[in-house]
Amino acid sequence: MKTIYKILSITIVLVISQACSEEFLDIKPEGPVESDFWQTADQADQGLLAAYNPLQTEATYGRAEWFFTTTSDDYWVGRNKASIREWELFNMYTDIDYYYSHWQDFWSIIKRSGDVLRNVPDMDITDAEKNRLTGEAHFLTGFAYFNLITKYGGMPIYDYLNAPSDFYISRSSTEETYAYIEKQLLEAVNKLQHYSIAPKGRATKGSALGMLSKVLIYQEKYEEVIEYSDVLFESGYYELYKPNSDPDTFEEGYENYIGVFQPDANNCSEQLFAVQGKAWTGTTGGPITSIVFMPQNANNGWNYFHPVPALTNSFSADDPRKKATVFIKGEDDDFPYKDYGGAGNDIYLYTPDETNDTDMNFKKFAHAYSVEGYINWEGNNNISILRLSDVYLLRAEAEIELNGDGAGDIWINLVRERVGLEPISNASLVQLKEERRWELAGELQRYYDIIRWDDAKDIFHNTTIDEDPRGARTTFDPIKHSVFPIPINAINASKETLEQNPMY
Numbered sequence: 001m002k003t004i005y006k007i008l009s010i011t012i013v014l015v016i017s018q019a020c021s022e023e024f025l026d027i028k029p030e031g032p033v034e035s036d037f038w039q040t041a042d043q044a045d046q047g048l049l050a051a052y053n054p055l056q057t058e059a060t061y062g063r064a065e066w067f068f069t070t071t072s073d074d075y076w077v078g079r080n081k082a083s084i085r086e087w088e089l090f091n092m093y094t095d096i097d098y099y100y101s102h103w104q105d106f107w108s109i110i111k112r113s114g115d116v117l118r119n120v121p122d123m124d125i126t127d128a129e130k131n132r133l134t135g136e137a138h139f140l141t142g143f144a145y146f147n148l149i150t151k152y153g154g155m156p157i158y159d160y161l162n163a164p165s166d167f168y169i170s171r172s173s174t175e176e177t178y179a180y181i182e183k184q185l186l187e188a189v190n191k192l193q194h195y196s197i198a199p200k201g202r203a204t205k206g207s208a209l210g211m212l213s214k215v216l217i218y219q220e221k222y223e224e225v226i227e228y229s230d231v232l233f234e235s236g237y238y239e240l241y242k243p244n245s246d247p248d249t250f251e252e253g254y255e256n257y258i259g260v261f262q263p264d265a266n267n268c269s270e271q272l273f274a275v276q277g278k279a280w281t282g283t284t285g286g287p288i289t290s291i292v293f294m295p296q297n298a299n300n301g302w303n304y305f306h307p308v309p310a311l312t313n314s315f316s317a318d319d320p321r322k323k324a325t326v327f328i329k330g331e332d333d334d335f336p337y338k339d340y341g342g343a344g345n346d347i348y349l350y351t352p353d354e355t356n357d358t359d360m361n362f363k364k365f366a367h368a369y370s371v372e373g374y375i376n377w378e379g380n381n382n383i384s385i386l387r388l389s390d391v392y393l394l395r396a397e398a399e400i401e402l403n404g405d406g407a408g409d410i411w412i413n414l415v416r417e418r419v420g421l422e423p424i425s426n427a428s429l430v431q432l433k434e435e436r437r438w439e440l441a442g443e444l445q446r447y448y449d450i451i452r453w454d455d456a457k458d459i460f461h462n463t464t465i466d467e468d469p470r471g472a473r474t475t476f477d478p479i480k481h482s483v484f485p486i487p488i489n490a491i492n493a494s495k496e497t498l499e500q501n502p503m504y
Contacts, residue, residue, distance in 0.1 A: 114160025135191030253420030
């Protein structure tokens, strides 16, 4: 796995104020000292790539993002991680190392994006280069703040254009933070190019429009969701990944859906924003997400996250997404994969680890090994953060909220038709919520969805042991647990200008 030199400071303050000296991707600037680094377009791009780098770490999309949402009703942690087992029961500690590292990594994204925004406008490079570089930096800033606000609520807002010297500032309100996120994403929309014009693997105008649609629906700004998603959909640059253009069998629907998570789909137009996968080369690689999800009996997969029956039993029998999403004991016995090191092409007979209380594992993230094999820990598949199908369903939700049952049918059916399912009519908000669960299972959406829908208490308090090994989780408090606790190390390092969330 690629060595990543983490930020030396253990404070949000130093994360923001220090120069960008970490190794990122395959580039290692020495410093850089701003007076002699920001001279060429290539140097500016190196500085921008540094802002992308934390997305690959174990503390973000390599593993810890899924630790946060073991609280959902879709899966639980399948390893003996005592602090995470307590977390998913809503006994939330404030000193979990992964979460503080996650905090640092996302403030690194914000700080490094700010370096770009402060330095690039005055550089002697073309306007097109300036627009791309600053547009991506605006997107990453908005994206990082959105990740933090969904976990913790309002955040401190730093104006990097002015490089303030006092970083010990208080949290802004949720409303102020959302306004700042919208501003950043609108700047990105105005400056970035669409897919096929923009460099592959980078944020695009579609990334910004899709993320803006999500940010707006979290605030129940449904008219604006329709406005900006229209710009995305009508651009003509984005479509669902669908090798079988008109699937009329279960297998063709399955191939269309599982294909989204395989290397052949890397940076397809459906992947509006994704962590870049990279096959192991001996020195550098991509995120380790796939090995984290791989069953233990398949070449010592890490076996972390196990779907629960509440999820798998909710699928209809004819929905290919169930087979593409999970391994189920007795149902998956023909999963091909290459031996460790890439040699051979054996058939993996799915056998749950003896500690697996649900006899299931997620398949969609591990499936790339069946195609490419893996060497060391990295697979070659991208890890999607935002997909077009997600935005289709956000649009359907906005339409139903504004115009009632049936108003979102066209968007729901685009998602269903990709996997060969019959279209539905007069879909309600309840059906929309089910469709989001099935389409995006395990993709870090479910917990935040049921929180914003105010459905979490009813779900958690009334789950049976047959639906979820954890049974009813009556410790969930909809007021307290609408956000997570801020890591205590961050509060201590901030000279207590960061205020802890209520009731923690």
